[in-house]
Amino acid sequence: xxxxxxxxxLSPPAHRxxxxxxxxxxxxxxxxxxxxxxxxxxxxxxxxIELSLHDYTPRAFIQGNxxxxxxxxxxxxxxxxxxxxxLGNTALFTLGSIAVQYALGLALAVFFHxxxxxxxxxxxxxxxxxxxxxxxSASTWSWMLNSxxxxxxxxxQAFGIGQINWLTSxxxxxxxxxIANIWLGIPFNLVILYAGLQNIxxxxxxxxxxxxxxxxxxxxxxxxxxxxxxxxxxxxxxLIYTLKVVDIxxxxxxxxxxxxxxxxxxxxxxxxxxxxxxxxxxxxxVGNLLILIAFAAGLVHVRLQRGEERS
Amino acid sequence: MRTRWKxxxxxxxxxVMLFPVYWMVNVSLTRTSDMRxxxxxxxxxxxxxxxxxxxxxxxxxxxxxxxxxxLGTVVLTLAVSLPAGYALAKLRPRGGRAIDFLLLVAQMIPxxxxxxxxxxxxxxxxxxxxxxxxxxxxxxLAVPFGVLLFRAFMAGIxxxxxxxxxxxxxxxxxxxxxIILPLSRNSAITxxxxxxxxxxSDFIFASTLNRNSDVIPITxxxxxxxxxxxxxxxxxxxxAVIASIPAAxxxxxxxxxxxxxxxxxxxxx
Numbered sequence: 001x002x003x004x005x006x007x008x009x010l011s012p013p014a015h016r017x018x019x020x021x022x023x024x025x026x027x028x029x030x031x032x033x034x035x036x037x038x039x040x041x042x043x044x045x046x047x048x049i050e051l052s053l054h055d056y057t058p059r060a061f062i063q064g065n066x067x068x069x070x071x072x073x074x075x076x077x078x079x080x081x082x083x084x085x086x087l088g089n090t091a092l093f094t095l096g097s098i099a100v101q102y103a104l105g106l107a108l109a110v111f112f113h114x115x116x117x118x119x120x121x122x123x124x125x126x127x128x129x130x131x132x133x134x135x136x137s138a139s140t141w142s143w144m145l146n147s148x149x150x151x152x153x154x155x156x157q158a159f160g161i162g163q164i165n166w167l168t169s170x171x172x173x174x175x176x177x178x179i180a181n182i183w184l185g186i187p188f189n190l191v192i193l194y195a196g197l198q199n200i201x202x203x204x205x206x207x208x209x210x211x212x213x214x215x216x217x218x219x220x221x222x223x224x225x226x227x228x229x230x231x232x233x234x235x236x237x238x239l240i241y242t243l244k245v246v247d248i249x250x251x252x253x254x255x256x257x258x259x260x261x262x263x264x265x266x267x268x269x270x271x272x273x274x275x276x277x278x279x280x281x282x283x284x285x286v287g288n289l290l291i292l293i294a295f296a297a298g299l300v301h302v303r304l305q306r307g308e309e310r311s
Numbered sequence: 312m313r314t315r316w317k318x319x320x321x322x323x324x325x326x327v328m329l330f331p332v333y334w335m336v337n338v339s340l341t342r343t344s345d346m347r348x349x350x351x352x353x354x355x356x357x358x359x360x361x362x363x364x365x366x367x368x369x370x371x372x373x374x375x376x377x378x379x380x381x382l383g384t385v386v387l388t389l390a391v392s393l394p395a396g397y398a399l400a401k402l403r404p405r406g407g408r409a410i411d412f413l414l415l416v417a418q419m420i421p422x423x424x425x426x427x428x429x430x431x432x433x434x435x436x437x438x439x440x441x442x443x444x445x446x447x448x449x450x451x452l453a454v455p456f457g458v459l460l461f462r463a464f465m466a467g468i469x470x471x472x473x474x475x476x477x478x479x480x481x482x483x484x485x486x487x488x489x490i491i492l493p494l495s496r497n498s499a500i501t502x503x504x505x506x507x508x509x510x511x512s513d514f515i516f517a518s519t520l521n522r523n524s525d526v527i528p529i530t531x532x533x534x535x536x537x538x539x540x541x542x543x544x545x546x547x548x549x550x551a552v553i554a555s556i557p558a559a560x561x562x563x564x565x566x567x568x569x570x571x572x573x574x575x576x577x578x579x580x
């Protein structure tokens with residue numbers, strides 16, 4: 001990566017002198033992407049904003065004459081009791097997921113940092129949860145967490161813990177989907193943090209070792225501080241990805257029971273597609289709020305990355 | 312001695328991490344009569360393939376649909392992102408930075424929001440419940456990634472190579488076709504593999520844009536299967552195992568191609 005960047009910086013003069021493409025050539029190469037972004041990103045997003053500003057009943061959808069309601073959908077959502085609940089669930093689900101994923105991912109990255117026999121193979125095995133289709137992981141977790149026949153409860157029983165209704169009790173369903181989501185996110189954290197560790201100069205550790213620093217001290221004095229930029233990016237990307245999670249929760253609990261595991265993304269999905277009575281306007285409003293939150297995190301991410309590149 | 316201890320611990324950690332995968336395979340081989348055993352059987356002592364028979368009997372059309380959708384998404388993604396990656400890396404277009412930024416932003420949009428937008432558009436165009444509609448929607452998962460990866464790779468192709476072609480009278484298109492494309496083979500394979508996997512795994516677009524279709528991909532098919540019969544968990548898990556095969560391929564193949572892409576870029580500088 002570093003080598004690529006230097007090449008980019010060094011070569012421009014040569015390029016400009018040697019090659020002057022026809023005026024329309026560059027736009028022609030970019031045109032497919034620009035058309036694509038306009039048609040399949042900008043237009044859906046525009047439609048989504050439009051949905052949230054009108055009262056789109058299923059009938060109005062087909063006839064194309066929805067009533068303009070301005071910000072009414074937003075007002076309705078923000079004053080709904082379910083909103084605070086969903087916001088709280090989103091915060092718990094997201095922050096809980098990324099905190100634990102990060103901690104476990106970092107511990108594993110440090111574990112794999114110094115190579116040992118089979119370390120590359122074992123590290124590759126950790127990618128499996130990342131690569132499996134979500135429906136596969138989600139349905140496997142559902143069956144493992146099944147109240148009567150699940151392996152998790154059977155194992156807990158051996159320790160004298162009684163039956164826990166993971167997915168069907170409002171007290172545990174959010175925890176259950178968070179656990180599954182943590183499992184899914186560990187590989188991503190491991191990969192990025194491991195790459196970050198490789199960039200920490202080895203002589204630092206050697207010097208610290210000579211000075212008699214323990215492994216624990218080396219971690220807190222060298223690894224953790226030097227990994228801070230990578231950590232920040234990992235956590236932010238985790239935040240952005242986790243905010244949008246729908247599949248895993250929907251497949252395992254459908255946001256239930258009694259909204260106990262309903263996040264903002266799930267709320268939006270359910271209003272639009274999850275019931276027999278699609279209600280697109282509030283769903284779109286919730287979706288747009290979600291975009292705002294994600295963009296706020298995204299802006300921080302871009303800032304951090306620019307800072308990284310500069311340093 | 313120390314590394315042997317680490318290897319042992321590593322094996323244990325992998326075993327814990329991959330336990331759900333083991334459990335999926337275990338359940339897929341369990342007889343229906345043993346499914347509700349208490350405690351559950353930790354190992355399929357009396358394996359049965361009735362789950363796999365049922366899965367193949369019922370899920371083949373859905374698997375074929377997913378295969379087709381995956382390949383279609385790969386073609387569309389490559390067609391859009393290869394030329395764009397080249398333009399951004401080598402032709403220094405006006406507004407290139409703005410496009411970079413847009414691609415980053417595009418990756419942050421929740422799929423559920425995209426699904427609603429596509430739904431509103433497709434319902435008018437009659438593209439709901441169609442395979443092409445789903446291919447277009449699935450490609451939005453991969454195009455920003457593809458463009459950014461191609462751009463990063465192509466930026467590493469030496470400028471002298473392109474200047475030489477130029478001096479020999481090659482047009483930009485000819486340079487793209489005869490120099491850039493062959494050199495980008497490995498990164499194209501990497502993008503294709505990931506794109507295929509994402510399209511293959513997609514649930515949100517399938518469950519929103521194709522939910523009333525007769526032609527459904529495997530993810531939606533498994534979801535309906537779970538909804539319809541909660542007793543046949545061996546068939547459900549057998550289908551899940553089959554649906555995971557592309558992931559297994561990717562783990563073996565892409566590892567090599569990711570490494571190949573990275574080192575190729577480094578060596579050529």
